[in-house]
Every structure is written in C-alpha cells, then in structure tokens.
Amino acid sequence: xxxxxxxxxxxxxxxxxxxxxxxxxxxxxxxxxxxxxxxxxxxxxxxxxxxxxxxxxxxxxxxxxxxxxxxxxxxxxxxxxxxxxxxxxxxxxxxxxxxxxxxxxxxxxxxxxxxxxxxxxxxxxxxxxxxxxxxxxxxxxxxxxxxxxxxxxxxxxxxxxxxxxxxxxxxxxxxxxxxxxxxxxxxxxxxxxxxxxxxxxxxxxxx
Amino acid sequence: xxxxxxxxxxxxxxxxxxxxxxxxxxxxxxxxxxxxxxxxxxxxxxxxxxxxxxxxxxxxxxxxxxxxxxxxxxxxxxxxxxxxxxxxxxxxxxxxxxxxxxxxxxxxxxxxxxxxxxxxxxxxxxxxxxxxxxxxxxxxxxxxxxxxxxxxxxxxxxxxxxxxxxxxxxxxxxxxxxxxxxxxxxxxxxxxxxxxxxxxxxxxxxx
Numbered sequence: 001x002x003x004x005x006x007x008x009x010x011x012x013x014x015x016x017x018x019x020x021x022x023x024x025x026x027x028x029x030x031x032x033x034x035x036x037x038x039x040x041x042x043x044x045x046x047x048x049x050x051x052x053x054x055x056x057x058x059x060x061x062x063x064x065x066x067x068x069x070x071x072x073x074x075x076x077x078x079x080x081x082x083x084x085x086x087x088x089x090x091x092x093x094x095x096x097x098x099x100x101x102x103x104x105x106x107x108x109x110x111x112x113x114x115x116x117x118x119x120x121x122x123x124x125x126x127x128x129x130x131x132x133x134x135x136x137x138x139x140x141x142x143x144x145x146x147x148x149x150x151x152x153x154x155x156x157x158x159x160x161x162x163x164x165x166x167x168x169x170x171x172x173x174x175x176x177x178x179x180x181x182x183x184x185x186x187x188x189x190x191x192x193x194x195x196x197x198x199x200x201x202x203x204x205x206x207x
Numbered sequence: 208x209x210x211x212x213x214x215x216x217x218x219x220x221x222x223x224x225x226x227x228x229x230x231x232x233x234x235x236x237x238x239x240x241x242x243x244x245x246x247x248x249x250x251x252x253x254x255x256x257x258x259x260x261x262x263x264x265x266x267x268x269x270x271x272x273x274x275x276x277x278x279x280x281x282x283x284x285x286x287x288x289x290x291x292x293x294x295x296x297x298x299x300x301x302x303x304x305x306x307x308x309x310x311x312x313x314x315x316x317x318x319x320x321x322x323x324x325x326x327x328x329x330x331x332x333x334x335x336x337x338x339x340x341x342x343x344x345x346x347x348x349x350x351x352x353x354x355x356x357x358x359x360x361x362x363x364x365x366x367x368x369x370x371x372x373x374x375x376x377x378x379x380x381x382x383x384x385x386x387x388x389x390x391x392x393x394x395x396x397x398x399x400x401x402x403x404x405x406x407x408x409x410x411x412x413x414x
Binding site: 010200201 | 216219235250251252255256259265267270271279280393396398399400406407408
C-alpha cells in the first residue's frame with residue numbers, strides 16, 4: 001500500500017494570505033444552521049490565489065490561456081521534491097543544477113517556507129535565473145511552498161519566463177512532512193472556467 | 208498507461224445550481240486585469256455545495272463532524288460505477304441489489320442526471336430504502352450525479368441514514384462519459400476547515 005502525503009494548505013479565515021492583507025482573506029458565511037433550520041450551509045468567498053493553487057498563463061500574460069485550458073492529465077504523474085531548505089533569499093540556477101532534473105517531471109521546491117504558516121515579506125522565491133534554467137528543461141511544472149513563486153521582481157520575470165515556456169506554476173504547497181525524493185503526484189484544482197487560477201488539493205503518493 | 212476520466216462539474220456562473228436559485232450561483236469578480244495593471248486576479252464566491260462536492264455530517268446532523276474530519280485516505284481507492292440510467296424517479300434497494308456491492312468500495316450511481324446540465328425539479332435521487340440498504344454494506348461512500356442525493360423527503364432520511372452509518376456522500380458528479388464497471392477513484396475536495404462541505408475535483412482511472 002502506498003503512503004499518502006497531503007501537501008495542501010488548510011483554507012480558513014486566519015490562514016496566510018498574500019501580503020497579509022485583510023481583503024485577501026477567505027470568508028466563510030453561515031447561511032443556514034441547525035439553530036434555525038434543518039441543515040447547515042456555508043457560502044465561501046476566496047481569491048483564486050488562496051492557499052495551494054495553480055496559476056494559468058492569463059494571470060501574468062495578457063491574452064494568456066485560462067485555467068480550463070490546462071489538461072488534468074498534465075497534473076498527475078511523476079514528481080520530485082528537491083530539498084532546498086538550505087537556500088536563503090531566492091533559488092538560483094546554481095541551487096538547481098545538482099539535481100539532474102528530467103523532462104516530464106513536476107519539480108516541487110521544498111524551502112524554509114514550509115516551516116512557517118505565517119506570511120513573511122522575505123519568503124524564499126525563485127529568482128529570474130532559476131526560472132530561466134527551469135524553463136529550458138522540459139518539465140511539466142514547478143511547485144513552491146511560498147504563496148508566490150516570486151517577489152519584488154519588476155515585470156514578474158519568473159512567472160512570465162516559465163509561462164512562456166509552457167511550465168505550469170503551482171504555489172502555496174506545504175512540504176514540511178515530505179523528504180526530498182521521487183513520488184507519484186496528484187494535483188486536483190477546482191474545475192473552474194473562465195479565470196486565471198484555481199485553488200487545488202495536492203498530494204503525493206510514495207513508499 | 209491508465210485512462211483518465213474527469214467526473215467533475217464545470218464551475219461557472221451559468222452552471223446548474225440548487226433549485227435554480229440566483230443566490231446559489233457562483234460569482235467570479237475580476238479584481239485586477241491587464242487593462243489596468245500587470246496581472247489578472249479573480250475573487251470567487253460560491254456555496255460549499257456547488258457542483259461536485261463532498262458533504263460532511265454537519266450538513267445534516269446537529270453537532271456532526273466537519274469537513275476536515277474526513278481523512279484524505281478515505282477518498283482514494285477502488286470505486287464502482289453502477290449503470291442506473293434506466294432508473295425512474297428514485298433509486299431503491301431493488302435497483303441496487305443486483306450489483307453485489309462490496310465493503311470498502313466507493314459506489315457511484317450513474318443515472319439520467321448525467322445527461323442534462325440543467326437543473327430539473329424531478330432529478331433522480333436515492334430513496335430512503337435505497338439509503339438504508341447502502342448504509343448496511345460497509346461501503347466508503349456513495350456518489351451521485353444529481354446536485355442532491357435526495358429531494359422532497361421530509362427530515363432528509365437519505366442523508367441522515369448514510370451519515371449516521373459513516374457512509375460519505377458525494378454529490379454533483381458527471382458520469383456520462385464513464386461506463387459501468389470498476390475504477391481507481393480519486394476525490395480531492397478543497398482543504399477547507401470548520402464547515403460542512405467542500406467543492407471537489409473527482410476523477411477515475413481505468414483501462
């Protein structure tokens with residue numbers, strides 16, 4: 001039997017959100033409850049970029065493809081977790097080269113971000129030269145354990161370099177419980193239509 | 208290589224919602240776009256019971272468990288699709304008995320519901336005696352292709368019978384493209400905390 005690793009963020013009002021801004025928080029509104037009726041029902045309001053989520057090219061590229069253009073089959077298959085918990089500030093080409101990344105893989109970058117559930121302005125991100133390196137390897141996608149794959153880079157070169165090369169971007173993973181190594185990966189975004197991202201459940205199966 | 212069947216509803220503002228009521232519709236609000244800035248960002252508002260979704264006991268049982276109490280491991284494993292496209296009105300014990308349902312399976316009920324994307328007041332549901340039968344078989348859960356597993360039954364006996372027996376309830380599947388038979392099933396609800404249901408992506412792997 002396989003071992004299952006849930007690598008998704010918990011979605012709740014008090015969770016880490018982008019730049020810690022109140023208007024980015026999820027809101028759960030109880031619209032019916034057992035005190036007043038026979039059922040309990042909640043309406044949810046959340047940003048498409050809440051917690052663990054998959055970006056579509058439209059997020060960063062004018063006229064880019066929407067979330068429904070990403071085939072589910074591209075989100076299920078082999079993945080490798082790279083242990084980059086020693087990385088400071090941002091991940092570079094030099095950090096990535098030793099891992100002998102293979103075409104067709106999903107690459108999940110485990111950093112210090114997985115060890116805090118709080119927003120930090122100095123979260124570890126992927127620097128432009130790291131993105132340029134990843135963009136040339138033929139990988140399916142790259143997953144990060146920060147809420148963003150980049151910060152403070154004018155013009156969003158990390159997102160745009162990867163998107164223009166057809167590399168999918170998954171943000172907001174939680175990788176503390178997973179060791180570096182190879183796994184079978186399942187990424188299951190909500191089947192949303194017409195927008196630029198989707199919240200997702202993600203998990204790994206390994207031995 | 209396995210074949211993948213996506214059995215999730217598309218989530219969009221014009222989709223089928225409970226009783227076709229406007230206030231049950233998802234709303235996608237564009238909060239930033241490439242016309243006015245450098246990124247495209249959407250805020251989503253939707254009922255927890257939108258499209259394909261997993262109910263937790265709290266939905267129908269006062270003091271019942273919330274969605275986070277359902278282990279992900281219970282949502283991944285063998286499933287059987289039962290072809291009940293001949294059933295009229297509601298599914299009974301008599302409809303289910305011929306299938307020799309086994310303990311530990313997920314049971315997905317394919318009905319006429321899968322052949323329309325419109326809300327219908329007379330959607331096919333699971334009658335109380337069908338639920339009583341399913342509740343005694345030791346199955347993991349039951350999935351239906353209507354937005355609800357029951358309609359017009361006072362006191363919600365189908366939901367409550369199943370929930371009291373620990374049988375999970377998944378609603379809003381789309382099974383038109385899938386034949387009756389055995390599959391490997393993955394159900395991936397959003398990792399929500401504190402509420403009574405979660406929208407989900409669901410798929411089957413088969414040969």
